[in-house]
Amino acid sequence: MANVIVGVTGGIAAYKAAELVSLLGKQGHAVRCIMTDAAQQFITPLTLQTLSGNPVYTSLFQIQESPEWQVEHIGLARWADCMLIVPATADFIGKVAHGFADDLLSTCVMAATAPVFFAPAMNDQMYANPLVQRNIAILRDAGYGFIDPVEGNLACGTSGKGKMASPQQIAAVLETLRKQDLQGMRIVVTAGPTREAVDPVRYITNHSSGKMGYAIARQAANRGADVVLVSGPSSQAVPANVTVVPVQSARDMFAAVQEQYSSADVVIKAAAVADYRPKTAAAQKIKKSDGDMVLELERNPDILAWLGEHKQNQILMGFAAETNDVQQNALGKLQRKHLDFIAANDVTQQHSGFGKDTNQITVYGADGSVTALPVLAKEDAADRLLDLVLQLYQARNK
Ligand code: CTP
Numbered sequence: 001m002a003n004v005i006v007g008v009t010g011g012i013a014a015y016k017a018a019e020l021v022s023l024l025g026k027q028g029h030a031v032r033c034i035m036t037d038a039a040q041q042f043i044t045p046l047t048l049q050t051l052s053g054n055p056v057y058t059s060l061f062q063i064q065e066s067p068e069w070q071v072e073h074i075g076l077a078r079w080a081d082c083m084l085i086v087p088a089t090a091d092f093i094g095k096v097a098h099g100f101a102d103d104l105l106s107t108c109v110m111a112a113t114a115p116v117f118f119a120p121a122m123n124d125q126m127y128a129n130p131l132v133q134r135n136i137a138i139l140r141d142a143g144y145g146f147i148d149p150v151e152g153n154l155a156c157g158t159s160g161k162g163k164m165a166s167p168q169q170i171a172a173v174l175e176t177l178r179k180q181d182l183q184g185m186r187i188v189v190t191a192g193p194t195r196e197a198v199d200p201v202r203y204i205t206n207h208s209s210g211k212m213g214y215a216i217a218r219q220a221a222n223r224g225a226d227v228v229l230v231s232g233p234s235s236q237a238v239p240a241n242v243t244v245v246p247v248q249s250a251r252d253m254f255a256a257v258q259e260q261y262s263s264a265d266v267v268i269k270a271a272a273v274a275d276y277r278p279k280t281a282a283a284q285k286i287k288k289s290d291g292d293m294v295l296e297l298e299r300n301p302d303i304l305a306w307l308g309e310h311k312q313n314q315i316l317m318g319f320a321a322e323t324n325d326v327q328q329n330a331l332g333k334l335q336r337k338h339l340d341f342i343a344a345n346d347v348t349q350q351h352s353g354f355g356k357d358t359n360q361i362t363v364y365g366a367d368g369s370v371t372a373l374p375v376l377a378k379e380d381a382a383d384r385l386l387d388l389v390l391q392l393y394q395a396r397n398k
Contacts, residue, residue: 001028002081002174007105008048010038012155013087013121013164018043020086020167021051027171027380032057032076034105036092060104073104077111082177085109087121087164090132096144097135115177117145119170124160147173180224181390187225187266189217190257190303192232194250196277198295199286206272207354210234212319213270215378217242220386228264230256232271250274250300257303266315266389269304270343276300308338313396315389317341323348330364340366340392343385351375363388 004024008017017033024031033048034057045056060073077083085092085105092106101110109116118139126132127149136146147170152163164170191213195203210231217229218239227242230253238244245260247253250273261267276297286293304318316339320330323346330344343361347353352360352375359381363371365388373384 001030002177003030003032003079004174005076005080005083005108006031006033006048006052007083007085007108008033008035008039008043009085009087009089009092009105010036010041011087011089011121012042014039014042016164016167017086018047018051020084020170021048023167023171024174025052027174029174030054032079034058034076034108036103036105038089038091057104060107073107074111076104077108077113080108080112080114082114082174083109083112083116084170084173085116085118086170088118090120090122090126090129090135093118093120093132093139094135097138115145117147117170117173119147119164120149120162121164122149122162123154123156124158124162127160127162145173175222182220182386183224185220185225185265185390185393186228186263187217187220187268187389188228188230188257188260188264189213189220189268190230190232190253190271190273191217191236192234193272194232194253194274194300195248196250196274196300197248197281198278199282199284201285204274204276204278205233206274208232208234208272209355210236211355211357211378212359212382213268214239215382216268216270216385219379219382223383223386228260230260230271250277250303254301254303254306257307261307261310261314262312264314265393266317267307268317268385268389269307270319272321273303274300275302302337304339305337308336311338315340315392315396317343317385317389320344321347321353326362327364330362334364334366341385341388361385365392 008014021031031052032054033052049056096109101107147165149162151161153159154162192210193205193208195205197203214236217227221227221241229242230245245256247256277300279296279298318339320333320342322329326344326346330342334342341363343363345352345361351358358375359378360375361373
């Protein structure tokens with residue numbers, strides 16, 4: 001988790017800085033806030049102090065009150081892993097672009113060696129003004145990051161591009177700073193449902209959205225792993241720096257995973273693979289008749305069981321989506337499929353299961369370990385699963 005400075009300048013979007021500070025705290029980051037004089041016209045230091053749990057810095061000349069650092073702007077700048085300017089007014093952007101450093105926040109930005117991101121918020125005409133755009137270009141060229149504003153209703157009563165990005169979008173830039181602790185690992189992730197053709201227009205499938213598998217692939221790539229995502233049909237956005245192999249049926253997925261297996265260090269099987277497929281997929285559309293219809297199904301290969309049988313040194317993590325006897329079923333799969341971990345969840349629970357953004361997982365390890373995770377966003381749950389995989393990988397490769 002990172003040390004983050006949130007620098008607040010004077011715009012109406014300053015109130016959203018409070019939400020950002022709260023969000024960053026919940027995500028486990030340490031946050032310190034710096035406010036310009038103008039920012040304090042919009043929200044009070046007390047708000048940010050309460051939400052960050054740290055003193056708020058408002059003046060270059062605060063040193064006597066806060067003896068923590070000898071030279072405050074340098075100390076703060078050194079402490080930060082990242083600085084976020086939220087909101088960034090046209091004035092502040094212009095000031096930094098031209099090298100002015102006449103208050104605590106601008107001196108800190110000047111002294112920072114950590115990445116600095118600006119989240120502009122202003123009237124759409126101001127944002128479109130060529131001077132503002134030129135200043136933004138100057139800062140981009142100098143290596144500063146921007147979290148671009150979006151279209152929306154603006155405080156001045158108009159609507160257009162100038163509304164600050166959401167606190168969630170701003171917090172997401174920290175993902176790009178995450179330490180690259182999975183570098184050198186090749187991870188194959190499977191995600192989504194499979195589709196088993198009945199005829200050219202019909203298929204059998206399940207409710208899997210692919211969210212969990214995509215979250216694992218995204219987080220693994222963010223942490224520097226070389227990631228291949230073998231995905232059944234899913235509407236999830238393709239994560240950056242991930243090689244996606246799209247598949248339809250369980251047999252397609254089996255072939256794709258087999259191809260990747262020998263070069264994989266880790267396989268995480270989050271896909272909901274259909275256990276059965278229609279015995280024959282009709283070449284032409286099946287026409288209805290008056291009577292009932294019987295569809296004969298045959299077993300699909302169990303991909304994970306095959307991986308377990310042919311394991312060399314790969315770490316295998318399976319998923320068990322259960323509706324009852326979660327622990328017993330999960331442990332059965334762990335043993336039967338020769339897994340290193342099984343991530344089990346009860347899909348009948350409110351916070352877990354198909355299409356949800358959260359999950360409550362308990363991970364059982366082949367060494368007898370049990371890790372009960374709380375209800376977490378799928379991204380955070382993905383990170384915790386990857387932490388477990390990394391621990392085992394490091395123990396094996398000491
Ligand atoms: N799995 C697989 N190939 C299959 C079926 C499942 O690779 N044909 C993988 C899933 O990706 C998941 C794990 O096996 O990681 C558990 O899937 P599940 O269908 O719940 O397990 P089964 O052993 O098939 O048990 P059951 O159907 O009795 O619940």
